[in-house]
Amino acid sequence: MTSLGLAFLAGLVSASGFAPFGLWPLTLAAFAVLLWLIERAPSLRSALARGWWFGFGQFVLGLNWIATAFTYQAAMPAWLGWVAVILLSLYLAVFPAAAAGLAWRWGRGHRTALVLVLAAAWIVTEWLRATVFTGFAWNPVGVALVPSGLAGLAPWIGTYGLSAIAVLLGGALLLLSQRTFRTAAATLIVIVAAGGLAWAVAPDPQGQGAAIRVVQPNIGQQNKWDPDFREENYRRLAGLTGRPSATPRLILWPEAATPDFLSLQRGARRRIASLLGPNDLMLLGGVELVFGPDGRSIAAYNSLFALDPRANLRGRYDKAHLVPYGEYLPMRPVLSAIGLSRLAPGDLDFWSGPGPQTLALPGFGRAGIQICYEIIFSGHVVDSADRPDFIFNPSNDAWFGAWGPPQHLAQARLRAIEEGLPVVRATPTGISAVIDANGRILHSLPLGTAGAIDARLPGAVSPTLFARLGNALPFAFALLLVALAIAVRRKAR
Known part of the structure; x- marks a missing residue:
């Protein structure tokens, strides 16, 4: 096998560490x-070239769920989804290639320095991947370590620092295989000890909050926007919401749970509000229209609404980090002319909201809202000036195939660990979950089932170091790794 073929195969194998397999x-x-x-x-x-083929293998397998999303694009053949996966992977592989090139340029000639420089470069290139051209942060390598226990390091070095830990551990395996036992053993001992210490000193969330009910109606993407299924969809949501009671409940519906324009349609608000008890509050996804000077709708927001029992809207959050081709169509005139419309139905593009916000929910604390895809962006999920008590992540994973939803859940767990905040996910088809501030899944509903979760909102912990400093931490870690690489090279001379 050629070196490029081996790099591609290694990239494919590396993707097995992500959910749903978790073979880290x-x-x-x-x-x-x-x-x-x-x-x-x-x-x-x-x-x-070797770094590029490694990245191409990792992305083409790990992102295979994107092909499923294209099966809901009626104007184009289903095979186009795999073309999209390949084209996206061709681009994303540039970032591992850059990391490999930096490692060769500044680390070659000394194995330990090579490992250290690649780990540092991986931090920088993953951050760039999550940033340039609106960013695509899906499946950072660090998320593969969530089941391992080493994710306890995330509050100290962030997700991108955790990715560097994966590179360092891979480097330790290489050093062991080449009989550089002392360096390899030291690397393994330091990382494992640091991970164990991080979990040991992690504070347990204190107390429990209000009663919550997370609704998962199992409404597939093929039926979600079909007018013939509108009443059936409402019936499922209403039935799983349960009977009103005197006990206050925070009812959590998924992203785009209602096709109604709640700001404009009081009748629709009253119908949904009739499901609530006198002290309940509901958070549900919907759409907010934007009108031009002539009174015609020109755009929309993918929004989250807070609805009280009197059919009043008590707050709204507009999604800020939108999905290209899913929520807006770049170069719309050109792409529409060849039959490529947005994967989500509708003729209007979504506009971006202002970014992370905290909604005050009387009787239920403060909620930070991250709609669907937004939860994957490390360091960009919380308003640091108004820290919430929990993060609510309404999502629609119904078009993400079998691999997308568990990968999405793993990334939500990592946000909980980083920020020291519980995360609650409500999705139409799964995986809905209640995650505590240490990333543990307390309750969940499997993929492809209808049901509801009744639970108490987990408590938060004190703001973590990452919550205070954000992605300055992984960059500081990268500088430390580079300094160590320089030191070991000088010592070798």
Whole structure:
């Protein structure tokens, strides 16, 4: 097998560490192979190519759920979904290629320095992937470590720092295989000890909040916007909401739960509010229209509404980080002309909201809202000036296939660990869940089932270091790794 073929195979294997498989030791082994390939690259160009093929393999397998999303695009053939996966992976692989090139340029000639530089470069390139061209932060390598226990380091070094830990562990495996026992053993001992210490000192969430009911109606994407299923969809949501009671409840419906324009249609608000008890409050997804000077609708917001029992809206959050082609169509005149419309139905594009906000919910505390895809952006999920008591992540994963929903859940768990805040997810088809501030899943509903979760809102912990400093932490970690690489090279001389 050629070096490029081996790099591609290693990338495929690395993706097995992500949900739904969670085989994170294979991800570490794959990074050991990548480091071995970079070390033996005869030129910078060769190192870049090996890193690119590794990234291409990782993304083309890990993002296969995007192909399923295209099956809901009626104007285009289903096979176009796999074309989209491949094209996106061709672009995203540029970032692992850049990391490999930096590692070869500044770390070659010394194995330990190579490992350290690749780990530092992976932090920077993953951050860039999450930032440039609106960013695509899905499946950072660090999320593969959530089941391992090492995710306890996330409050101290962030998600991108956790990705560097995965690279360092892969490097330790390489050093062991090449009989550099002292360095490898030291690396393993330090990382495992740090991970164990992080979990040991992590405070347990204190107390419990209000009663919540998370509704998962199991409404598939094929029926979600079909007018013939409108009443059936409402009936499912209403039935799972349960009977009103005197006990205050926070009712949580998924993203885009209602097709009604709640700001404009008081009758629709009254119908939904009739499901609530006198002290209840509901958070539900819907659409807010934007009108031009002539009174015609020109755009929309993907919104979250707070509705009280008197059919009054007590707050609204507008999604800020939108999905290209899912919620708006770049170059609309050109792409519409060739039959490519948005994957979500409708002729209007969504506009972006102002960013993370906290909604005050009388009787239920303060909620930070992140709609669907927004939850994957490390360091951008909470209004630091108005820290919430919990994060609510209404989502529509119904078009994400079998791999997308568990990957989405894993990333939500990592946000809980980073921020020290519980996360509650409500989705139409799963996986809905209640996650505590240490990332543990307390309650969940499986994919493809209808049901409801009755629980108490978990408590938060004190603001973590990451909650205070954000992505300055992984960048500081990257600088430390580079400094160590310089030190070991000088010592070797």
